[in-house]
Each structure stands twice: as structure tokens, then as C-alpha cells.
Amino acid sequence: MNTTIFYFSGTGNSLFVAKNIASRMEVCTVHSIASSVPTEQIGGKDEKIGFVFPSYYGNLPRIVRRFISELNIHPDTSLFGVVTMGAPMGMGNGCAVALEQALADKGLKLRYCNGITMPRNYILKYNPLSANDAKKYNRRANKRIESIVGEILADKSMIHKSSISSDYLYKNIEALDHDFFVDERCTGCGICEKICPVSNIKIVSNRPEWKHRCEHCVACISWCPEAAIQYGEKTKKRRRYHNTDINISELLR
Numbered sequence: 544m545n546t547t548i549f550y551f552s553g554t555g556n557s558l559f560v561a562k563n564i565a566s567r568m569e570v571c572t573v574h575s576i577a578s579s580v581p582t583e584q585i586g587g588k589d590e591k592i593g594f595v596f597p598s599y600y601g602n603l604p605r606i607v608r609r610f611i612s613e614l615n616i617h618p619d620t621s622l623f624g625v626v627t628m629g630a631p632m633g634m635g636n637g638c639a640v641a642l643e644q645a646l647a648d649k650g651l652k653l654r655y656c657n658g659i660t661m662p663r664n665y666i667l668k669y670n671p672l673s674a675n676d677a678k679k680y681n682r683r684a685n686k687r688i689e690s691i692v693g694e695i696l697a698d699k700s701m702i703h704k705s706s707i708s709s710d711y712l713y714k715n716i717e718a719l720d721h722d723f724f725v726d727e728r729c730t731g732c733g734i735c736e737k738i739c740p741v742s743n744i745k746i747v748s749n750r751p752e753w754k755h756r757c758e759h760c761v762a763c764i765s766w767c768p769e770a771a772i773q774y775g776e777k778t779k780k781r782r783r784y785h786n787t788d789i790n791i792s793e794l795l796r
């Protein structure tokens with residue numbers, strides 16, 4: 544059976560999970576949600592399509608919702624979701640309900656959705672884990688992915704439901720990136736512009752400028768090789784996290 548996985552990832556956790564799921568399936572292709580939306584109809588009776596993405600306030604990242612709204616999926620396709628999240632329980636689980644609704648809006652039925660706890664990456668709100676502590680999560684995730692893939696392959700029907708979610712990132716979009724700035728360490732290398740999944744950064748006179756359609760994916764601040772990007776004063780003393788099994792080149796646009 545053919546499987547297609549669409550993933551969205553800011554700091555690499557969801558790409559790590561998507562690749563890992565794909566490696567355990569017979570025929571599986573992995574596509575970035577940040578690249579173009581397929582124009583032709585996809586899926587069919589003997590096909591599976593999966594969505595792998597991070598929980599943002601227990602909700603779908605806006606870019607994932609947009610992508611799904613533009614997809615043309617055959618209604619007989621078996622659909623699954625795998626959400627990566629920082630908390631073992633809690634807001635992350637609201638994603639299943641949000642994904643189910645986004646697909647239902649297209650006349651599609653979600654068959655399976657589960658979650659995997661990965662390192663918390665939201666540096667704008669707290670200090671992320673050290674690389675050493677974070678590595679343990681990848682090892683643990685391998686086991687969990689094995690069991691999730693077993694359930695997907697067995698065509699299990701299961702959705703972990705919770706209604707706890709927030710639409711914070713769907714409001715005041717213009718203001719979400721006002722607190723980003725660069726300090727004197729910026730070399731003008733342009734990596735932040737290339738890693739932003741929604742082209743929200745433009746290099747002007749060798750410095751990044753944020754264009755006010757930010758997803759809060761934290762890719763720019765987390766992958767800047769000089770740790771030159773700050774968000775207000777709080778991030779100056781915080782670690783930069785990105786998944787240690789993912790290379791930056793896999794996320795550059």
C-alpha cells in the first residue's frame with residue numbers, strides 16, 4: 544500500500560518522526576507542507592495519507608490548516624495524523640479534534656490520530672532542554688513510533704480526543720513577530736530567511752526583517768548559527784534547541 548506523509552516542522556522533531564514512520568513502511572514518500580501543494584487529486588482506496596506536525600497551543604499550526612484546505616484528496620483514502628508535542632498529555636491532544644474538523648470540512652474522515660512527546664521547543668516561552676537531555680526523547684520516540692506504525696498498518700480506527708486548545712496564533716497575526724530582533728553577532732548569512740517556512744523573513748542590508756505573518760515555529764531563532772536572534776529580553780539567556788538527528792539542510796527552503 545502506498546503512503547504519503549505531509550509534515551510541518553520548525554525545529555526538526557516532526558521531521559524526525561515523519562522520516563522514522565516512513566522508514567517503517569513499505570512504500571512511503573515524505574513531503575514538506577512548507578513546499579507547494581499538489582494540484583492533482585491524491586490518495587485512493589488502497590492508499591494512506593498522513594499528517595505529522597507539532598501541536599501549537601493544542602491546535603493545528605495555521606500553515607497545516609491552510610495546506611489541508613487546498614488539498615484535493617480522494618474520499619476513500621485512509622487518513623492518519625501524528626502530532627508531536629512537548630507535554631505528555633494536555634493541550635497537544637486538542638490537535639486531533641482540530642485535524643478531524645479540518646478534514647471534515649473537506650468531506651474527509653480522519654481514521655487515526657495519536658501523539659508523541661518530544662522535546663519542548665517553544666523558546667519564546669521557556670528555556671528548552673539541553674542537547675544531551677533532548678537526545679533521550681529521540682530514543683524513546685523510536686519505540687513509540689514502532690507501536691504507532693503497527694496500529695496505522697493494521698488500519699486501526701482511533702483518535703485521542705481532547706477539546707483543550709487555543710486559537711492564540713490565529714489572532715493578532717500582525718503582532719506575533721514584533722518582538723524579534725538581531726544582536727551584534729548577526730553575520731548576515733541569510734539562513735534565517737531560508738529556513739522560515741512562510742517567507743516571513745527578508746534580509747535587508749545584511750540583517751533580517753520580519754514581515755508580520757509569523758507562525759511562531761521558532762525555526763529562525765533556534766537554527767541561527769550565531770544565536771543572534773532574540774525575542775524580547777528573555778531569550779538572551781535561553782538555550783537554542785533543534786532536533787539533533789535532523790540536519791539544517793533538510794529544512795532549508
Ligand SMILES: Cc1cc2nc3c(=O)[nH]c(=O)nc-3n(C[C@H](O)[C@H](O)[C@H](O)COP(=O)(O)O)c2cc1C
Nearest residue numbers: 552553554555556557597600601627628629630664
Ligand atoms: C508556538 C508553539 C506552541 C506550542 N504549543 C504546545 C502545546 O500546546 N502543547 C504541547 O504539548 N507542546 C507545545 N509546543 C511544543 C511543540 O509542539 C513541540 O516541541 C514539537 O515537537 C515541535 O515540533 P518541531 O520540532 O517539528 O517544530 C509548542 C511549540 C510552539 C513553537
Ligand code: SF4
Nearest residue numbers: 729730732733735767
Ligand atoms: S541566521 Fe542569524 S546570523 Fe544569519 S542572517 Fe539570520 S540572524 Fe544573522
Ligand code: SF4
Nearest residue numbers: 739757758760761763
Ligand atoms: S519568522 Fe521565525 S518563528 Fe516566524 S514563521 Fe518564520 S521562522 Fe518561524
